[in-house]
Amino acid sequence: MDATTHVDSLKSLRASGVLAAHVPERLGGPELPASAIAEITRVLATVDGSLAQIPQSHFVFTRWLLAGEHPEEESLWARRLVDGALVANAQAETDPVVLDKGLISGTKRWSTGSIYADYLAITARRPGEDGQSLAAFVPIDAEGVRIVDDWRGLGQAATGSGTVDLDAVKVERLYDRARALAMPGYGAFAQLLHAAIDVGIMQAAVERVVKAGVATDRLVNHQTGELVQRTWVAAAALQQAAAEVDRLFLSAGDPHRGALAVAAAKSWIAEASVDVTSRIYELLGAASATTTSGVDRYWRDTRTHTLHDKRREKLEILGRAALSGEPPELGTRL
Structure with a gap:
């Protein structure tokens, strides 16, 4: 398996409407319960474990996106998700990824789904903070974003869990991580x-x-x-x-x-x-x-x-x- 393994499968997944699982009915989505999303994930895994893991973080982060922190953005995100946009995670890090003066810099590891995604959910901290405190949802083609397909796992080989390098990536909308954890x-x-x-x-x-x-x-x-x-x-x-x-x-x-x-x-x-x-x-x-x-x-x-x-x-x-x-x-x- 390589980085191209699930390109066609993800085209079908995007077209199915599944990626809009959390979009409320009032915004044109199915507003599925957790059990339905778990069942979708289980079924995908019977086909291929990597295919199921690629949208796992998407389902987690898009629930956060639509939880009311920035209500003025929800209609826009709802349209994107209904149209099949995929959000991948950029959370894990060996050294702190920092937001300073509106710019995020650093390196993220094991960013599952990043090579297939349209947006990255990037967690970071402000200077002087001990842990991650915020997130920004950034297009993969944003200036300063570089995705490296360097995941070489024993298994789950086609998850695209590679490295994301961030070089002064400009962010305009921030989400509070503590608020997400309180959901x-x-x-x-x-x-x-x-x-x-x-x-x-x-x-x-x-x-x-x-x-x-x-x-x-x-x-x-x-x-x-x-x-x-x-x-x-x-x-x-x-x-x-x-x-x-x-x-x-x-x-x-x-x-x-x-x-x-x-x-x-x-x-x-x-x-x-x-x-x-x-x-x-x-x-x-x-x-x-x-x-x-x-x-x-x-x-x-x-x-x-x-x-x-x-x-x-x-x-x-x-x-x-x-x-x-x-x-x-x-x-x-x-």
């Missing part, structure tokens, strides 16, 4: 979509086994049943977590309960997906262990994607909340 279910929604990707990849892997197998051997039946069982449970966990986030979108749920529900589902799904995509080799045989069989992509994609988030940290948070009764601190990962 009901902000982090839980982002994590829900990551869990949906893992479920979709796992389901595709098991489907590969089912299509190749014949129910004549009791041991094969048993082993296949184990994989099917884990996949069903993963899908059920995803649905239950999605229902919790739906309630948060309606401001009707407990943010901490929702975050813990997603953390529980995601940590279990991550473990199950890596296990299932590894064990399919036992059923598909030696021929599946070649680089030309295509079977390797399921494990490579889940192994790479599940490293986004430390499963052990999720489990520690779940245990501490259960034992102490204290609500967890919410953020981008919870």
